[in-house]
Amino acid sequence: MQIEPTELKAARDRLVRVQGQIGGIVKMLDEGRDCTELLTQLSAASTALTRAGFTIISTGMAKCGNDPEGKANRETLEKAFMSLA
Template sequence: MELTMAADELKTVLNRLRRAQGQIAGVIKMIEDGRDCEEVVTQLAAASRALDRAGFAIIATGLQHCLTDVDPAAPDDRDRMRARLEKLFLSLA
C-alpha cells in the first residue's frame, strides 16, 4: 500500500509531525533540566496526541484511496485491504 496524499493533506500531516518533533525535543530538555514531573508528562501527552493525529490522518487517506481503488468484482482483494487498514488503525489505538 503506497502513501499518496494530496498536497494539503501532506502539509497537515507534516506540520503535526514537526510539532510532535518539537514537543519531544522539549520533553528531552525538560528532563535534562530536572523539570517537574507533571509538566514533563503533560508535554509528553501532547506529543503523543500529535503523533496519533498524524497517524490517523494517514490512515484516513489510506482508507479513502485504497478502498476506492480496489476492484469491486474482487471481494477477496477488498477484504484483504480492509484487514490491512484495520490492523494499521488498531496499531494506533
C-alpha cells in the same frame, strides 16, 4: 498503495511539531523539570502523534476505493488503525 505527499501535508506538519515537542521534553529532562510538566508535554506529544497516524490511515483508506488492490490495502490499514486505538 502510494499517497501523494500533498495529501498528507497536515499529518507531516503535525509530525514536525511533535518532533519539536520531543526536543523540548528532552531539554526539560536535562533541566530537571517537574514531573507534572513533563507528563503534560508527553501527553500532548503522544496525542499529536496518534492524530497524525489516524490522518495518515484515514487518507489511505479513502484512496483504497480507487486502488486495484483496494481490499488488501484496506485490511492492512484497518489493522494499523486498530493498533492506534
